[in-house]
Amino acid sequence: MCADERQWLPPGGQQWTTLAGLAAAGHRSDVRAVEPGLTGIGADPPVAIGQRSLLVRTPAGNVLWDPSGFIDDAGVAAVREAGGLSFVTASHPHFYGAIGEWAREFGAEILVPADDAGWLRAEAGLRVRTWSGALEVLPSVTLVQCGGHFPGSAVLHWAGGADGRGVLLSGDTIFVTPGEDRVSFVWSAPNRLPLSEAAVAGVAGAVRPYAFDRIYGGWWTPVLRDGAWETVQRSAARYIELLRGHGLALPVSRPASGHSRLLRSDLSRSRGAGSSYRWRRPGAVRTGRPSCRVPAPPPPARTQARAAPVHPARPADLATTPG
Numbered sequence: 001m002c003a004d005e006r007q008w009l010p011p012g013g014q015q016w017t018t019l020a021g022l023a024a025a026g027h028r029s030d031v032r033a034v035e036p037g038l039t040g041i042g043a044d045p046p047v048a049i050g051q052r053s054l055l056v057r058t059p060a061g062n063v064l065w066d067p068s069g070f071i072d073d074a075g076v077a078a079v080r081e082a083g084g085l086s087f088v089t090a091s092h093p094h095f096y097g098a099i100g101e102w103a104r105e106f107g108a109e110i111l112v113p114a115d116d117a118g119w120l121r122a123e124a125g126l127r128v129r130t131w132s133g134a135l136e137v138l139p140s141v142t143l144v145q146c147g148g149h150f151p152g153s154a155v156l157h158w159a160g161g162a163d164g165r166g167v168l169l170s171g172d173t174i175f176v177t178p179g180e181d182r183v184s185f186v187w188s189a190p191n192r193l194p195l196s197e198a199a200v201a202g203v204a205g206a207v208r209p210y211a212f213d214r215i216y217g218g219w220w221t222p223v224l225r226d227g228a229w230e231t232v233q234r235s236a237a238r239y240i241e242l243l244r245g246h247g248l249a250l251p252v253s254r255p256a257s258g259h260s261r262l263l264r265s266d267l268s269r270s271r272g273a274g275s276s277y278r279w280r281r282p283g284a285v286r287t288g289r290p291s292c293r294v295p296a297p298p299p300p301a302r303t304q305a306r307a308a309p310v311h312p313a314r315p316a317d318l319a320t321t322p323g
C-alpha cells in the first residue's frame with residue numbers, strides 16, 4: 001500500500017508499530033461530539049496522518065466510517081456507550097488499517113466496495129460484504145461509490161445530518177480545502193497528482209442526486225459547513241476548467257473587489273461551455289440563477305470605488321495551488 005503511487009515512503013524507510021506500542025508511547029483515544037448523532041474518534045497525540053473516524057448513530061443502528069488506525073479501551077467504550085456498532089466501512093483503502101480490529105470488537109459487518117476489496121486484509125471469521133454503486137446501509141444512511149482516488153472511493157450520505165439538511169462523510173474522495181469554501185479531488189495527495197476530467201466529473205455526478213449541505217472530510221478540520229452541494233458542483237466545474245487550460249487568465253482581468261463577480265463568471269462560463277453540471281439541487285425548487293454561497297452581485301460603480309484594495313490573482317498562484 002505505501003509503495004503505491006498514491007502513498008509515499010519516508011526517505012529513511014518504512015517503520016512498523018503495534019497498537020500496544022502506540023499505547024505505550026502515550027497515544028489515547030480522542031472522542032469528540034461532532035454534531036447531534038455524530039461522534040468523532042481519533043487519537044491524541046495523532047497517529048499516522050492524523051485522520052479520525054466518525055460514528056453515525058441512528059435509531060436503527062450505528063456505522064463507523066473511516067475507522068481510526070488506533071483503537072483502545074476508551075475508544076471501544078465510547079462506541080459501546082453510543083449503542084455499539086452494526087457496520088464498519090471506509091472511504092478508501094488508506095483507511096482500512098484497523099478496520100478488522102473495530103469489526104471484531106463489536107461483531108460488526110465490514111462493508112467494502114467490490115472494486116477495492118483486493119486491498120482488504122481482514123482475518124478469517126470476520127463478516128465482509130462487498131457492494132457496488134450505492135448501498136443503503138441503514139435508513140437514511142447510504143454509501144455512494146464515486147471513484148477517483150481509488151476505483152471504489154466512496155462517500156457516506158447521511159440524510160439526517162446537519163439538522164436534516166444532509167451530510168456527506170467524504171474521507172479522501174472529496175477533499176475540503178483549508179478555507180472551507182471549496183473542495184478538491186486528487187489521485188495522490190502526497191505526490192500532488194490530479195485526477196482526470198472524467199474522474200472529477202464522475203465524483204461530482206455520483207453525489208449530485210443526494211441532498212446535503214455539509215461535508216466532513218478525513219480530519220477534524222477543515223469542514224465544509226454549509227452550501228456543500230453547490231460547492232462540490234462549482235469546485236468540480238472549476239477543476240475541469242483548469243484541466244482544460246481554460247480560465248487561467250480569468251482572474252487577471254478581474255478586480256478583487258469583484259470576487260463575487262469572478263465566481264459568477266466561473267459559473268456562467270461553466271454552464272455556457274456546455275458543461276453537464278446542472279445547478280438544480282435535489283429536493284429543492286429553484287428558479288433563476290443557481291444558489292450558492294456567492295455574495296450578492298457586484299455593487300454599482302460608485303460603491304466599487306470604495307471597495308477593498310485590488311489583489312488580482314496571478315496565473316502562477318493558481319498553477320501552484322496544492323491539491
Ligand SMILES: [Zn+2]
Pocket residue numbers: 092094149172
Ligand atoms: Zn487516500
